[in-house]
Amino acid sequence: MTIETAEDLSELKKIGRIVAVTLQGMIEKTEPGMTTGELDLVGKSLLESYGARSAPKITYNFPGYTCISINEEAAHGIPGDRVIQPGDVVNIDVSAEKNGYFADTGGTFVVPPGNFIKDKLIASTQLALTEACHVARADRPLNEIGKSIQKVARQTGFRIIQNLCSHGVGRSLHEEPGEIPGYYVPGDRRILHEGLVITIEPFLSTKSRIVSEGSDGWTLTGEPGNLSAQFEHTMVITKGKPILLTVV
Template structure:
């Protein structure tokens, strides 16, 4: 664990501005999702929207990632690369967006239903979103990092779901990924003591089956090994003495 930079009030406002653009981008894209749209169209719309609002896409070119919006469909967990694939009725797609503005990043993700989806998949999405907000609730000054992961994992386990372990939440600031690593599983009352001014993402990836994942030949797209579907919701938050404050609100 490297040094964690506690953010100043001004830095927090800059992150909030980037986070707001990320959230607005996701809202715009969510409305555009329908059967027949391709992920490359989604990516182009997202990039244009971010630039129009004075930001830069955080992901494009990051360690060589080719796109502005990660588009992960069904059994794809994270880092899906946009292409000519069309979305079908009944699919789900996770849209992950990062925005860089004023020297700081904001990072957020949502899973969106394409047309009508099965009740099983609706339940997966609902529980994953609940898990995010439960994790946020446990992000309290004086608490511990493990409390967040324990809360998320416990909720997922109640529904027989898996929690992906290879990909974690992370600090956000001048860099897209900073310390600390925020696990979405773990032991209560373990890990780093939480302090005011910490800024990080919570972004549980929850599967309908096993938590095990593998990366496809493109070197980016992670999928569940058992091909079970996966949902993800993500916010960037800052810890304050009066509780966690979500920085990725539209």
């Protein structure tokens, strides 16, 4: 969507903060021995306390309130009986709707103890998001987002998961400008415009460039031994720095 009124921005800031607080609350509650299903209920409770609804559930009938992916799982992990272990790389993706407005956020962390490669992967993915936000400005090419992510991946020695993309958001969970690749596509001539609402969500990994759908019909997994990280903000494009909506 494109921001048209002050109410649009106000409502997007509200739902953006709700998903950000929910993500932070879930991270803080994560501990070894709990299941991903139990962690998902923490997210459910937080969303409901703010009067928000799980976007993947109402949009796609996803069998959970949030997406929780661990280790070899890159995205869309279904919460369930999997027990969280020390050293696990955990990704939580929270998206929700309130008053007809949607926001989407995500983050990755290691359940202690971490190690050098896990910590570097997470720090590098955070850096990729920061760098992509720096180039996301009105009247600039949309493909500069992927170019900046690709630069960080090359500098840090990680791969980009190419079939997971950023996207438009606002009045629905996924909308125009459609897929925004996390790598440089020279032939993509799209231009960012003022007021456009998008996500940026780089996915960096240790081995895989492509992830595959599992037998559950949802979970996207890399090759054996692969680890990946994702960080995501919903934002409004301006002529200067984007307005980050998914902040606490």
